[in-house]
Amino acid sequence: MSTTAVRLRPASPRTRLIAAPPDQLGAVAAVVVADFVRAQPNGVLGIATGASPMSLYRGLAAHRLAGLATEGLTLCALDEYVGIAPDDPRSYRSYVLKNVAGPLGIPAERVHLPGEVDDYDQLIASLGGVGLQIVGIGGNGHIGFNEPGSALESSTRVVELTAETRQANARYFGGDPAAVPQQAMTQGIRTICNAAGIVMVASGAAKAQALVAALTGPVTSQVPASALQLHPAVTVVADAAALGEE
Numbered sequence: 318m319s320t321t322a323v324r325l326r327p328a329s330p331r332t333r334l335i336a337a338p339p340d341q342l343g344a345v346a347a348v349v350v351a352d353f354v355r356a357q358p359n360g361v362l363g364i365a366t367g368a369s370p371m372s373l374y375r376g377l378a379a380h381r382l383a384g385l386a387t388e389g390l391t392l393c394a395l396d397e398y399v400g401i402a403p404d405d406p407r408s409y410r411s412y413v414l415k416n417v418a419g420p421l422g423i424p425a426e427r428v429h430l431p432g433e434v435d436d437y438d439q440l441i442a443s444l445g446g447v448g449l450q451i452v453g454i455g456g457n458g459h460i461g462f463n464e465p466g467s468a469l470e471s472s473t474r475v476v477e478l479t480a481e482t483r484q485a486n487a488r489y490f491g492g493d494p495a496a497v498p499q500q501a502m503t504q505g506i507r508t509i510c511n512a513a514g515i516v517m518v519a520s521g522a523a524k525a526q527a528l529v530a531a532l533t534g535p536v537t538s539q540v541p542a543s544a545l546q547l548h549p550a551v552t553v554v555a556d557a558a559a560l561g562e563e
């Protein structure tokens with residue numbers, strides 16, 4: 318496992334930035350998560366879906382095979398589509414069960430997604446809060462499905478997905494953006510920032526503009542991920558392309 322030098326300096330001194338080759342991102346991020354699991358084997362892990370964290374989840378499963386006890390974790394997802402049945406393979410519940418809970422040996426009873434209870438923020442609080450939240454970043458700077466313009470103080474709620482996000486996710490819906498749900502339920506920006514720690518995974522040039530703005534630009538609701546500058550314990554694991562250094 319190797320990391321690479323990075324020129325970009327995050328605006329927040331509390332943001333730890335680790336650059337890694339694209340094929341090592343997941344393994345590097347998995348070490349950050351494995352450290353959390355070792356410290357809090359019965360803790361709450363916040364789960365992002367999508368492509369970015371897939372190699373992280375594979376890396377975490379490898380840690381389990383090597384003896385890391387992941388079975389006691391509780392999983393709380395960032396978001397879920399509105400209007401997709403929970404057992405639909407395209408639902409985020411299906412994603413979390415298949416890619417995270419299954420490989421980590423976590424029973425479905427300890428997998429939670431927005432929309433399954435009236436007050437998701439209250440559910441998270443009743444579980445003791447998220448210990449470590451995994452996030453990706455949208456090409457438009459979203460975290461969760463907090464699209465540009467979302468209030469930095471937002472809590473879990475139903476949101477309209479932008480045309481850009483529906484286009485980006487069309488690959489999971491037969492390539493047809495019109496087939497992507499118009500709405501999703503997402504943890505709010507404040508909900509995400511309530512997590513004790515956050516680890517972001519970002520890969521590829523399509524993320525560069527948003528990631529550089531989030532790390533070095535002003536904190537603004539126009540770039541929802543910029544809110545992470547206000548968080549005390551953020552680790553960003555990114556490749557050179559995502560950092561605009563390629």
Ligand code: F6R
Binds near residue numbers: 367460
């Ligand atoms: C997924 C989520 C989104 C994604 C983002 C990047 O649960 O909340 O914010 O992290 O859209 O998606 P990928 O990783 O597929 O590029």
